Amino acid sequence: MIIQRSSRLTADELEDIKQRNLIADVAGGYTKLRKAGGRLVGPCPVCGGRASSQRFEVFEKDASWVCAVCPDGGDVIRLVEKVENVDFRGAIERLGGRVEIDAARQREIFEERERKRVAREKNSADYREAERKRLFRAWKSAMPIHDTIAARYLKGRGLQLPDHCPGLKFLPLAPYFHGEEIDDRGRKSPRKIHSGPAMCSAFIRPDGTFGGLHLTWLKVVTPSNETEGRPSLLKAMILDPDTGEILNSKKMRGSKVGAHIAVVQPDQAPRRLVLGEGIETVLAVFTAHVMAGRFIGDMAFWAAGDLGNLAGRASGTIPHPTLKRPNGHPQRVPDRYPDPDDPGLAIPDSVEEIILLGDGDSDRLLTECAMERAARRYTRPGRIIRIAYAPEGMDFNDLLCAGVPA
Ligand SMILES: [Zn+2]
Known part of the structure; x- marks a missing residue:
């Protein structure tokens, strides 16, 4: 009708x-x-x-x-x-x-809509928790990093590790998933396209529990003739088997929002915190401190995984002065002010000084906004916040390799 x-x-x-x-x-x-x-x-x-x-x-x-x-x-x-x-x-x-x-059909429509919504939400919550448990098992099975390929890789980049390094570990055969595959019964599962040695670290959530894994796949490069020296270790080159696209050799799995990687953790409650985007960035600053013979017994070195996680959500966006979108409009980047609804990382109350590391190899405005946002978010009475920028085009690891003290 x-x-x-x-x-x-x-x-x-x-x-x-x-x-x-x-x-x-x-x-x-x-x-x-x-x-x-x-x-x-x-x-x-x-x-x-x-x-x-x-x-x-x-x-x-x-x-x-x-x-x-x-x-x-x-x-x-x-x-x-x-x-x-x-x-x-x-x-x-x-x-x-x-x-x-009629009223009965209306009820039916409502119930059907609700059933779908609840199924969708439960599915994703269940999936996330199952994934977190899988990743936690992988983390528990990982080896201490010392004397592994991962330690040699870092050493090759001029980076030192603390004697006790529970924050970084090594997996000899970590699977790399990309896309999905379907079996003949129509069930889908993540598609494994690579398996190999990887450095891994745990994302620790604000409540102190395990959230997920940060993985960096590595490969051994054997020189073609003896004059080129000893085999070296590089980040693995992983290609999409369908498109040939070069994929990122780093991956973050599980939940990292508000979570951090404790790369170096002091025995006591930290008074000073070095906070950067990447593991190698904060290790470079750690290494510079060790080499300069500075006291680091009260310092923690954390990596946040990416800039957004380091600084937390912004209150809004601003137009980029030079970067344009395909339609010619300016690109917008997250602004310098924190969204008060996002607490960001859980910085211990014991921390009196935070050193924020801004790499020079990402977009300058994006990095500056993130650093200032983080400074505003993590400021407390009596706490000093410093922002250290690597020179344009460099990260702190480049700086270390170039022999400039950080
Ligand atoms: Zn069409």
Whole structure:
């Protein structure tokens, strides 16, 4: 029964139409779809999209579609509009039109929507916790770093390790996952594309529990002839087997938000904290202190993994003076002020001095904003905060290799 063509549809009426017309059924009526990586893919019924049969994708969980060629996407109504070249109302009619919704149907629609939402949330919370436990087992199984390939790799970069170094460990065979694969029963799982030696460290959450892993894959490079010297160790070069794209040899898995890597931890509660983005950055500053014979018994050296995690969320964004987006508009970067709803890293109350390390090899404005944001966020009465910048184009490890005291 089609009623009241003129007035607007209510949210329930829209939801009713979508529940009666599942995206997979409607899209499957237009084009031939196959399952791939938890979604359906096939030639695009709108543009033909034959260049690649994977450019038209249907996501049953979100009841949505997207075509990279069109480029367009949306819900089932949008799909009918595009394929049948009709307006919104035309699409609604083709999908069976608006049907009077009684209280029982309304209840049903609500329950179905809730069921999907709860399933989605539970799924992701369960998945995250299972992943965290898997990573924790890997962390427990990892070897102490001294006398391993990872220690030699760091030494090769001029970096020293503390005698007692529980924050960094070594995995002789760490799997590198990229993308997903589907077995013949349609179940998807992460796709392992590489396995090899890796330096690993634990992200410690603000409550002190294990959150995830930071991994750096390494490889041994054997020189082609003897004059080139001894085998050296480098970050592994990992390629996507499908595209040949060079992938990052570092990976962060699990939850790192608000979590830190305790690269060097003093025996006592730290009074001073050196805080940087990367492990090698803070190790470079540690090494410079050791080489200069400075007292470090009260110093902690932490890595945050990335700038965003180091400084926490910003209150807003500002336009970049030179970087542009593809459409010519300026790129926007997180500003200098902390979002008060994000506590950032859990800095111990014992810390009286924080030294923030700003690498010079990332974008200057982005780095400056992050450093100032961190300084504002972590300031306390009686606490000194210093910001140390590496010269433009260098990180602290380059500085150490160049023989300049940090
Ligand atoms: Zn298309």
